[in-house]
Amino acid sequence: MPKPKLPPGTPDDTEAAFYDALQHADIERLMACWADEDEIVCVHPGGPRLMGHDAIRAAFDAMFANGAVLAVPETVRRIDTGACSVHSVVERVSVLTDDGPQVAWVLATNVYAKTARGWRMLAHHASPGSRVEPNDHAPARQVLH
Template sequence: MKRAKLQAAIVGGTPDDIEQAFYEALHNADIQQLMSCWAEEDEIVCVHPGGPRLIGPGAIRAAFEAMFANGSVQAFPERVHKIQSLASAVHHLVERVEVITPQGAQHAWVIATNVFHKTPQGWRMVAHHTSPGTATDADAGNKPLVLH
């Protein structure tokens, strides 16, 4: 069943399916799955915390391959706020990232915006923008989870 859902995300799916496949790809250090979440466009863009703006699939792939050379990325999307129209969707969220330190597993917080467009291949990511966050961002608790 999970494999069928993943296949639906790769073939078309919803923005939620593509986002789930994206984070699964990070957890599994699976560059093929990760890149299949992105639109096949030269203008896609990605920004990692403190990093440069990466434009195009080649630059984005190279950055994630370099990350995966150090292992998988255990990023967990939380507090997702969604805005969706007929052909685009924006998900703004807090990523809880597990970081291994000499003292054991610790959590870091990243603020992320994922933008999806409906393409001929179905919904695909066109932008992933992250910046450093704080534990306060994760605890900013009493706001609605979905924006309409």
């Protein structure tokens, strides 16, 4: 089996490789985006906190058993601090339902760190989807904490 293509040299490159791997259900390429740290973390919409490579890989393997995940980053806001980059992402996720194709909007946070292997993902945290596209300028309706 050939080695997975590693993402090139920026956080944006790693993010593009991550979403491309999702869209092609390519577990090897997807896992190549993650850092080698034991404490990497992933939270899927409405799911538990998954810690470490084995748990994250198992969750994506289960997802890919149903096919590719058609998630496309529509809007990305970045905070770069040199060795760390935090991306606040609005994902457009296409889903096929009994009523036909639908779109869900998911808010996600992706955290990247510059490692010896280049920029790698430390965390992916995604909110439950909404049928309504988020508005970055809408006033807050409720403060949770």
